Structures are given as C-alpha cells and as structure tokens.
Amino acid sequence: MTSENPRARLPVLLLAAAAIAGCQAGGEIDEAAPFVGETVEMIVPFREGGGSDAYARAIAPYLQKHLGSGVQVRVQNVLGASGIQGGNEFALRRRPDGLTLFVTSGSNSLPYLLGEPAVRYDFNDFAGILGSPAGGVVYVSPSTAVRDLASLCRASDLIYGGVSPTGLDMVPLVAFALLDLDVQSILGYQGKGAARVAFEQGETNLDYQTSPAYLASVAPLVDEGTALPMFTFGQVDESGEVVRDPVFPELPSFREAYVTCVGREPAGPGWDAYKAVLVAGFSAQKNIWTHSDAPPARIEALRTAAAAAAADPEFLSLAAELLGGYGFFLGPEAEVVFRRATSLDAASREWLLGLLRDRHGVSL
C-alpha cells in the first residue's frame, strides 16, 4: 500500500509544521528593530496595473529600504466589490501586528463617507502612515458659449460626462451644484478615460481629469485650442482651507471660482460637504494605513520609514510621474487631514444625500 503513504505521513508533517509555527509566534517585539526578520504586506484593494497598485509597488522598495535590513515589503492585491473587499479583509481578518498595511484611495473613503452597507471597515481604527494628495482640473470645450469663468456660470449648453454619482465624480457634481451651473450630467461612462474621449468626440463638453491624466491628455488639447481650463478643485490645507492646487498655481481654485460666480465667500453645509468629498476623493487620494491598535513601536517605525521614503530623491521622481508632483502628508498629519473629511456634520451630510437624491436619483 505505498499509495497510502503520503496520507500516513501527513499527521507527522502537520505536527512538525505546527511546532515550527509555534516557535515563531509569541516572540517579543524588539523596540530598536521592530521589523527584523518580518514580512510587511501592503494590501492593495485593486487589480495589478491600476493607479493604487502602481503607487504601492513604487513605494514598497523604498519602505523596505528605510525600514532597515532584514525586512521584506510585499504588495498583495485583494480584489472585490470595487475596493471594499480589500478594506474589509484588512479590518476584519488581518491581525493588528503592524505587519499589514492598507493602501486606500477615493474608492475606499467615499463609500465609507456615504455609509455604503458593504463597508465593514472604519477609518477611525486605522493609523495613518503616509498620505499623498491628488488634484483635478475642470475644463470645457470652446464649442460652448464659455470663454472664461464668468461665462461658465451663465452658460446653458453644458453637458458633463462622468462615471458614477458616488465615485470621484461627486466632487465636480457638488461643485457644479454649488455654482448652480445649468449642466446636464450624463453618468455611466466606463471610466474617466472614456469620459475624456466623449469630450473629444463632442458627446460632452464639460469634463475634469485628475492631474496626471490632465497633463498627459488634456494639456495638448488646451495647446491646440480645443479645451479651456476653468478651475481646479483645489487642495485642503492643514487648517481646513481650500487653496490653489500647487501643480496648477496659475489656475483659480474652486473657492475662487465660487467667489467669481456667486459673488461671496462660500459657506454653509454645501461648502462643508464639498470639502469633505474633496478630501476623501482627492486630498487624501492615496493613503497608507495600518491598524491603530498595532504595537506603537511598529507604527512609529513605519511612520519614520515612510517619511524617509517620501524624502528619498529616487522615489520622489517616481512619485512625481505617478501622482503628478504633489507633496506628502506624513503620519499623524495624514490622519488629521483625513479625519476632517470623515467628521461630516449632520447638516452637510443631509445636504449631500439630498443632492444625490434630487439631482441624480440615488437614495442611500
């Protein structure tokens, strides 16, 4: 009965394996070198080749380098439910040992902000390691009556093409509502790339692109005169103000656009909602987190390593390509900026849900 042998040997193997595993677990963390001999996994909730994945894979070797020798940093793609599955896996199934990082994007924070029932993770349980903002530019076709910001607010022939009312498009949709633009919003394009092609075709005439895509694909259109930049979404700074986008210092921010169109400084629940979705979607576009109940020595070491990576000239040149040349929010700073978004007060929340319900037929 030789064929039975593998099965007969199995219990022995299992015992041996359990013994080995037992020896490894339960060791104390060395405060001075809290990661030596360990493998750090970065959970990316999207498929290989996407923006989040490229960012994680770009930073992983630099994190590894600055965490010191004897540490491995690996990227793991956990797919499903448009990014939500990865967050659930990180929050519910991974041990808070500081060895698992979670790379989030707007696809994680916006559903969280809106209270999507599938979201089982809570950003309040996460400790921020590194944050990197992104920006967006709104532009319009010269085939419309629009020539400058002032005429944008009066135009009546605007057609905007977007992907989904609860994705990143929420930022422009809230912006258009605050400006009270007369715009027909057509949602359902496969992605922002497809929406840009629709703009070029003339199927739509109002669009936005994130900074890297704008620089690559829209800037040439601006040069040849087939697209007019209007305003950037702006950046939320540490004090909570919306300021000009550092990558496009020549373009007005949305705050300035509001002043031009409406004639006063923005305020109220709509404005707070705008800032919340802007932070969730753009200012905290790519954030790296770990569990907040991870060993403090490890959280500290991760933050230090991330700060060093963010100052590493090699990584910076790579990051400029990927993210469009924004700076970084380090550790606690990333958290502060992010928390501001998630502490949406009841009035702003109601305003936001009302907009989605009344203008886009979405009940949440």
Added chain:
Amino acid sequence: MIEAAFAALGTLFTPSTLSFVLLGVGVGLMVGILPGLGGTVGMSLALPFIFGMDPDQAIALLIGIAAVVHTADTFPSVLLGVPGSSGSQATIMDGYPLARQGQASRALAAAFFASMAGGVIGAVCIFLVLPVARPMVLAFGSPELLMLAVLGLSMVGILSGDRPARGMVMAASGLLLGAVGAAPATPFYRFTAGNLYLYDGIPLAVLALGLFALPEILDLLAKGERIATEGTQPARGSVLQGLKDVLASKWLVVRSAVLGVGVGFIPGLGGSVVDWISYGVAARTSRDSEGFGSGDIRGVIAPESSNNAKEGGALIPTLLFGIPGSGATAVLLGGFVVLGLQPGPRMLTDNLDVTLLIIWTLALANVFGTLACLSVSGLVARLARVPAARLAPFLLVIMLVGAYQSTRSWGDLIAFLVIGTLAWFLRRADYPLPPLLIGFVLSTSVERNLFLSVERYGWSWLGHPGVLVITAMTVALTWGSMRVSKRAEQR
C-alpha cells in the same frame, strides 16, 4: 515616419532588448497555455520588475507577453475544448472537433501560422493607421458602440446551429448574468443576495471555464474515452498540412486580421468578443460552410488570425487615449505610468519612437511565439491520446488554479463548480452555450451605451450615420446567414 521606424527597429535589435522580448514571449506562452490565465496575469507578473528598468527593455518585455498569449492559448482550446484565455474561445468550436478526429497537430499548426500572420498583419495595420487613428477612434460615440455590441449579439444566430430559439434564450441568460453586480452609474448591486463576491460580477474566466471545460471533462470521464477518438497514431506531415490550410485561406486570414484590429481598436467593446465575431463572419461568408462547428479548419484559422491582430488594435486606444482596449492593455497602461510614459496624443509626437518600438516588438514577438509553439506542438498534441481518466485529475487541478486567479477568493472555485454543473445540464438538453458567453461579454456594453445614448441624444441617435451603417451591416450579415442555412436545409 519611415526613418523613425527604422531607428526603432535598431533599438529592438540590440542583444539586451531582444533578450527581454524572448523573456516576455516565454512568460506569455506559459500563461497562455494554462487555461484561465491570460495576458492580464502575465503582465501583472512582470509589472513589479519593471520599476527602474530601462524603458525600451521594459516595453519589449511587456509587449512580448501580450503578443503571444493568444498564440499559446490555442493549445487548451484545440486539445481540450477549454478556452485557453478570453481570446481563444471561438477556436474551440472547430479546433476541438478536429482534435477529436485525431487531427490535433494539423489544427494546431494551422492555428499557429494563422496567429503569426494575424499578429504581423495587426502590427502592419496599426503602423499604417497611426496617423489617422485618433479621428478614427473618435468616430465611435456611445450610439455607435451600442450598435457594435448589437452586431456582436447578432452572431448568436450562427452559433446556435439548428436551435435558434434556444440560442436566443441562452444569449438572454448571458445578458442577465452580465447584469449581476454593480449597476453602471448608480451605486446599486444587483442579484448579489448580499454576497460580496458577486459585487464585481461573475469573472469572465470563471464563466468560460465553467461553461466549456467542466461539462466536457465530465462527459469524457463518464464515457471513459480519450479526446482523440480516431487516428490514434500521429499523422505524418500534419504541420505541413496546417500551413497549406492557412495558405489556401489566405484571404480569410487577412480579412479576419483586419477585423481583429478593427474590433480591438474600438475602445470599450471588449476584446473578448473579437474571436466570436470573426468566427461568425467566416461561417457566414465562406463557401460550403456546413462543416463549421464540426471540424472545419477555417473555423480555427479565422478566430486565431483575429485574436492576435486584436492585441495590436487594442494598443491604439491604449497608447493614444489612455483607455485600455483589453484586459492585458489595462495592465500595460499601469506599466507605462511606472515608466514615466503618459499615454495620450504625445505618443505620436514626442514619444513616437516608443510607439514604433511597440509595433516592431509586437510583430517580432508573434514570429518568436509561433516558432516556439510549433516546436512543441507535436509533443503536446499527444495529450489528446491520453485516456480521460488519466488526464482529468491534472486538468481539473489546473482549471481550479486558473479559476482561482480571477479574484483570488473561494467564490471563484464555487462559482466554477456551480456554473459547470448547470452548463452540463444545458448541454445535455441541447442548449448551445457560446451564445450565453457572447451575451455575457456584451451585456455591460449594451446597457452602458444604451443609457448614455438615450440620456445624451434622446432617440435621435438612431439616425446617426455611423449607427445606420452598422445597422445595415448587422442586417446584411443576419440575412446572409439565414439564406445560407436555408440553402443548407434544401440540400
């Protein structure tokens, strides 16, 4: 441009770049031959390594992978009746019957030569259309994309054999299955029963493996057969015969390749239907087409010519607009970003050398891939002569591994088993399964573009010139096939 093309050729023919093309071809062949894995997996594999690589070499590696996946995926399609990847699904229609008739070597050889010709023609085509590619892509708005999806759906007729009503039921099932998961343009998840696995819909690879592979293996096992029921000795000169078959249908090869480039080139239609459309058109427009579906070599040549050409076509929207034309090009896009190349209009001006290098690599990798596949095809073709009971355990394991890579969750394995079992019942009741797959693949395109067209244009889009042209083509093809089948009945 000619001068720049030769400069790019010079870049390609440096030892280091060439070795990366070869490495890419090796990886591409490996993932192509395993059912369920495709270009997406192969390119994802290479992605971590290209950080910090020389851009020319990285491109050689990535394009090398993408170019040959649809050459190698012919092995499982022909030998096992299992779609090797989303591009080789239609090849099973005639390739597998040929393998069962003991002509696996001939079918494989024909497929590889057709793949090579298609790939090279694809590369030539994109070189030629490069200057006018942007306006051509821009000619397809949402209404035109919708009508192209409908054109794809009209292929259901020819793929239903003598069961048109059942074919349409299956196509409707596919359209409905395609609606599972997130609805476009609204945060709502359909038919998921709260199951997170279904939020992103059923993965195509799991569906294709379940539909075609599991029922076939179950039947082979129950009948205690081997795949090749006739001709248990390898036929001599079958490779030469395959080459002759391809030469005899040279116009079919050219036509299918051009069709492949065309479909790949149109963003958003989904490269997964190109082989079916090509197969359907070949079956409708060829003389003596009654043998299609039961082992006509042209049913192998047509889809194989177009699926390699498609990867070339799919590069156009990827390079010029940054929107992926297929799963593999989506990963390629990620690779570009890492290399600091932003796709867009500049790929025709500042970065023209990169674009041309890509085209050359595509052509060369196709030649390498074909030679490699031909050299092992005789050996691999012997698999068809192994009794099912000895082959099945390995096939089942490989298919589970392949299915699991779709979303890497247990749901993949369970969905594979459930879909496979249901497909077995459908097959037993003589319901044709290819229409289900076509409906599934086109479902999102139909829904998305229908909504966009109606919201943007009301119903006036029905009068758009592009819509009228595509509608006329659909009607002509459908009418043509009805005439063919009537003639067949009268005989």
Added chain:
Amino acid sequence: MNARAIAVLLTALFTAAAAVSWTFPPRARVYPMWVAIVGAALAALTWLRAPRSETVSGPTLSEIARYLWWIGALLVTTGILGLPTASALFAAAFLKHEGKAGPGASVGAAIATGVGLLVLGAALDLRWPPALIDVTRLLGLS
C-alpha cells in the same frame, strides 16, 4: 433532464429575475428587467416548441455524479489542507481508483502535481485559496 424541463426552469428563473429587478432603483432596474422579460418569453417559446420526449445522446446524471463527488471532495480537501497538498492527494487517489494506475504511478503523480504546482506558483506568483491547515504554507513552501 430533457429540454422541456430546462425550458420550464429557465422560464421560472427569468420570471423570478424580472420580479426581483422590480425592486431595484430606477436606473438599475430597466435593463435587467427587460432582459429578464424577453428571456422569459423566449424560454416559454422553447418550452412550447420542445418535443415531449427528446433524446440527446450522452452520459446521464447518474453517470457523471461520481465525478462531481470527486471534484467536491477536491474542493473540501483544498479548504482543509490547502490547494497544492489537496491536489497532490487528489491526483494520486483519482489515478488509482479511476485511472487504474499502479501505486507507483499514483505516488509519482502526487509528487509531480504537488511539486509542479509549487514551482508554477513561485514562477507565476500565483495565490492559493486560504485553508484551515495550509500544509505547504506551514512548511514554508508557499
């Protein structure tokens, strides 16, 4: 299972899908509902046209049931021991019982399958399904 029974089943499934779609929000409802309604009508048509008794040659359910159990057992073992180990055991057991292979060949197949999968997994960076006692992971092989 004949064509008639399938047609009845499909009609029922399409009708149920149409009914479920009715509860969806407007934007998500229209497409699946109409597809389901048309599907139900088409399925009903094939039901009417299906001959009362139709024989399609091929194995019966009882003939393939055994193999479905085999696959089910493979999945269960995978859930317990991990895919590489389960596959190796499955290959050996299947070859011995179904393929009438000798003990040597079965053990060889088990080793080849296990080693082959681990090599393939390492080369292609494949992932294995999570398992209760993942043998190869515990041994540090994957």
